Amino acid sequence: MRLPSVVALALLAAAPPLGAAVNVVATTEDLADLARQVGGDRVKVEAIARGYQDPHFVEAKPSFILKLAKADLLVAVGRELEVGWLPPLVQQSRNAKIQPGADGYLDASLTVKILEIPTGQITRAMGDVHPLGNPHYWLDPGNGRHIAKAIADRLARMAPADAVYFASRYADFDRRLAEAEKRWDALMAPYKGLKVVTYHRSWPNFVGRFGLDVIGYVEPRPGIPPSPRHTLDLIAEMKRQAVKILIVEPYFDLKTPNSIARETGARVLVLPPSVGGEKDITDFIALFDHDVDLLVRTIRETGAR
Amino acid sequence: MRHCLRSLTGLLLAVATMAVLPPRPGLAAQAAPGATPSADEEVALLRRELDALRREYGSRMAAIEEKLAAIEAARAAAPTAASAPAEPAPPAPAVAQAVPPATASKVFNPDIAAIGNFVGAAGESPGGGEPSLNMQEAELSFQAVVDPYARADFFVTLSPDEVALEEGYITFPTLPGGFLTKVGKMRDAFGKVNGQHPHTLPFLDRPLVSKNLTGGEDGLADAGISVARLIPNPWLFLEATGQVYQGNSEVFQAPTRGDLAYVGHLRAYHDIGESTNVDLGGSIAYGHNGMTEDTTTRLLGVDATLRWKPLRRSIYTHFLARGEVTWSRRGQPDAVDAVGGYGFLEYQFGRRWTAGVRYDNSERADAPGLRDTGGSFILTYRPSEFSLVRAQYRRTSFADTDSPANELLFQLLFAIGAHGAHPF
Numbered sequence: 194m195r196l197p198s199v200v201a202l203a204l205l206a207a208a209p210p211l212g213a214a215v216n217v218v219a220t221t222e223d224l225a226d227l228a229r230q231v232g233g234d235r236v237k238v239e240a241i242a243r244g245y246q247d248p249h250f251v252e253a254k255p256s257f258i259l260k261l262a263k264a265d266l267l268v269a270v271g272r273e274l275e276v277g278w279l280p281p282l283v284q285q286s287r288n289a290k291i292q293p294g295a296d297g298y299l300d301a302s303l304t305v306k307i308l309e310i311p312t313g314q315i316t317r318a319m320g321d322v323h324p325l326g327n328p329h330y331w332l333d334p335g336n337g338r339h340i341a342k343a344i345a346d347r348l349a350r351m352a353p354a355d356a357v358y359f360a361s362r363y364a365d366f367d368r369r370l371a372e373a374e375k376r377w378d379a380l381m382a383p384y385k386g387l388k389v390v391t392y393h394r395s396w397p398n399f400v401g402r403f404g405l406d407v408i409g410y411v412e413p414r415p416g417i418p419p420s421p422r423h424t425l426d427l428i429a430e431m432k433r434q435a436v437k438i439l440i441v442e443p444y445f446d447l448k449t450p451n452s453i454a455r456e457t458g459a460r461v462l463v464l465p466p467s468v469g470g471e472k473d474i475t476d477f478i479a480l481f482d483h484d485v486d487l488l489v490r491t492i493r494e495t496g497a498r
Numbered sequence: 499m500r501h502c503l504r505s506l507t508g509l510l511l512a513v514a515t516m517a518v519l520p521p522r523p524g525l526a527a528q529a530a531p532g533a534t535p536s537a538d539e540e541v542a543l544l545r546r547e548l549d550a551l552r553r554e555y556g557s558r559m560a561a562i563e564e565k566l567a568a569i570e571a572a573r574a575a576a577p578t579a580a581s582a583p584a585e586p587a588p589p590a591p592a593v594a595q596a597v598p599p600a601t602a603s604k605v606f607n608p609d610i611a612a613i614g615n616f617v618g619a620a621g622e623s624p625g626g627g628e629p630s631l632n633m634q635e636a637e638l639s640f641q642a643v644v645d646p647y648a649r650a651d652f653f654v655t656l657s658p659d660e661v662a663l664e665e666g667y668i669t670f671p672t673l674p675g676g677f678l679t680k681v682g683k684m685r686d687a688f689g690k691v692n693g694q695h696p697h698t699l700p701f702l703d704r705p706l707v708s709k710n711l712t713g714g715e716d717g718l719a720d721a722g723i724s725v726a727r728l729i730p731n732p733w734l735f736l737e738a739t740g741q742v743y744q745g746n747s748e749v750f751q752a753p754t755r756g757d758l759a760y761v762g763h764l765r766a767y768h769d770i771g772e773s774t775n776v777d778l779g780g781s782i783a784y785g786h787n788g789m790t791e792d793t794t795t796r797l798l799g800v801d802a803t804l805r806w807k808p809l810r811r812s813i814y815t816h817f818l819a820r821g822e823v824t825w826s827r828r829g830q831p832d833a834v835d836a837v838g839g840y841g842f843l844e845y846q847f848g849r850r851w852t853a854g855v856r857y858d859n860s861e862r863a864d865a866p867g868l869r870d871t872g873g874s875f876i877l878t879y880r881p882s883e884f885s886l887v888r889a890q891y892r893r894t895s896f897a898d899t900d901s902p903a904n905e906l907l908f909q910l911l912f913a914i915g916a917h918g919a920h921p922f
Contacts, residue, residue, distance in 0.1 A: 252922050253919065253922045254767070255765075262676075277917065278922075283671075284649070284678075285671070286671075287677075287727075292646075294646065317884060321882075416883070443810065444809075
């Protein structure tokens with residue numbers, strides 16, 4: 194009997210005092226919102242990358258070190274999306290709680306299904322290929338559920354007194370998400386198999402979920418800017434397959450996409466891949482509301498189907 | 499797993515049986531026909547049998563491992579093939595996407611990278627300058643986490659004349675009190691440019707002030723201990739660094755064991771909105787210079803950086819303005835005062851293109867009154883994150899020559915291996 198009570202005491206000592214909010218830092222606004230959804234007013238959440246910024250190329254600003262220094266929990270996208278900037282920030286945070294391997298470090302990718310894990314030999318001749326799979330997995334709304342669950346579980350472990358609160362917040366989010374998913378699935382259902390082109394390989398989870406078919410990319414290889422030769426090939430292919438939709442992330446230049454659109458009659462659609470990508474995208478569900486609405490409206494206008 | 503268990507049990511049984519039972523006469527006769535087997539021969543025989551068993555066991559284990567690896571690979575590949583499940587499948591356990599057993603022995607290898615730095619030069623330079631075509635250096639880096647308390651970084655440079663440990667240190671990031679501690683050989687935390695490796699510099703050469711006052715290419719780099727702490731305050735990022743070194747660098751030479759070199763650095767950083775930030779630093783360094791038993795060199799430096807990078811267009815454009823001034827007082831044994839600095843502007847005007855301009859002005863640490871000045875235009879093209887081509891036009895007026903040096907420099911930088919952090 195003595196040992197369990199010692200453990201309980203240790204847990205109590207480790208947990209923040211009652212009423213103190215858990216400080217959460219998320220690397221992206223998507224993860225930050227999921228943490229807010231399940232954490233409610235028992236957490237204080239900050240994001241590092243903005244939703245309209247390329248998450249591969251965030252600068253390791255010292256001001257982020259200050260945020261991380263006082264964090265109890267760091268939620269990262271993982272799969273080497275943040276490889277260029279997160280490790281030095283975490284190291285300089287001097288915060289033992291959020292070092293990889295510690296309880297306060299949560300790699301959200303470990304709870305979801307990851308697409309495009311390369312098999313066989315990979316080299317940088319393939320561009321900025323992610324050896325651990327495609328890191329844009331939050332773009333399947335179903336994965337948002339798994340991420341939210343993982344965050345809720347971790348929060349419950351860190352603040353056991355609020356475990357019930359986090360569980361009920363998660364249940365509520367789960368219900369709202371399920372309702373929204375029905376809406377999105379119904380809106381997208383008529384367009385299964387619709388052929389689209391995207392700028393970067395950011396959308397495999399999104400198109401997989403809604404049954405779109407990506408026939409090409411504006412980038413010749415991931416992370417490599419468009420080349421004239423590849424652009425011409427892409428134009429020919431888009432004409433051949435009558436592709437009318439060209440999806441571009443908000444942080445890419447529109448010059449090449451616009452000229453492709455002029456040649457092919459396709460419509461350039463700037464689709465934010467993250468919460469905060471537009472002013473009205475204030476949370477995870479609003480992100481898909483925005484993107485699905487915009488996509489469906491554009492498909493109807495272009496008569497792509 | 500069952501196969502595995504069965505063969506393991508088999509092996510254990512066999513060993514146990516051999517240990518307990520007397521040797522079988524038939525086997526002994528085979529080994530030594532017509533002779534009574536001696537104890538030694540029996541031992542040898544048993545050893546052979548055991549070896550045979552071990553080989554068989556090994557090959558069976560290998561077969562099982564192969565099968566396991568194939569299953570793992572298939573499982574990892576499966577989600578790629580599956581398209582648009584109506585209900586998302588339950589999350590795959592993390593283990594399914596872990597490293598297959600075949601490479602398990604390598605997962606603890608450090609991150610390894612190699613960076614080649616090829617430099618070409620043309621034009622007249624009285625000082626000799628860079629060679630016409632030169633593989634200036636290859637840098638090898640090895641970086642990994644040591645244990646839950648520390649990580650280690652090694653940077654080895656191979657240049658035409660030497661192999662050197664550019665840096666090699668252990669970092670303790672989470673010591674109590676917030677002291678970020680490094681121990682090993684390091685580039686001193688003196689100003690901005692001194693801490694940078696050649697491949698992270700925004701120009702091809704080091705500024706004149708580095709060459710004249712702070713040790714040139716090798717710079718201030720020494721073996722020692724560094725401790726850095728954040729100074730909490732509500733307004734800005736403030737970090738104080740204190741370092742103690744052996745006193746064995748281009749500038750500092752300790753005549754005796756007790757004559758350590760000391761470096762102090764204070765860095766202040768503040769965001770002015772999400773696109774713009776300022777970065778200010780002050781540095782001091784003090785140590786014996788080895789001219790005589792008790793001559794010392796004192797260095798004082800200030801640096802200021804203004805950065806602008808709009809987040810929505812962060813991969814296409816940025817602007818950076820930076821200046822550094824260094825004062826040197828070198829006892830030889832009479833004190834020689836010298837001051838130098840540079841100013842640098844850089845603008846990125848395309849995803850792959852960056853242009854820069856630098857002004858140099860520096861006195862010499864050991865020669866009173868001699869002042870060198872120079873200016874450079876720099877153009878950089880980056881085909882990808884892992885390579886760059888750079889051209890630099892440099893005009894330098896040396897204090898001790900009549901005509902200025904006009905030079906055109908070229909650089910090809912290329913990196914392979916682990917993806918390191920982006921410099922900031």
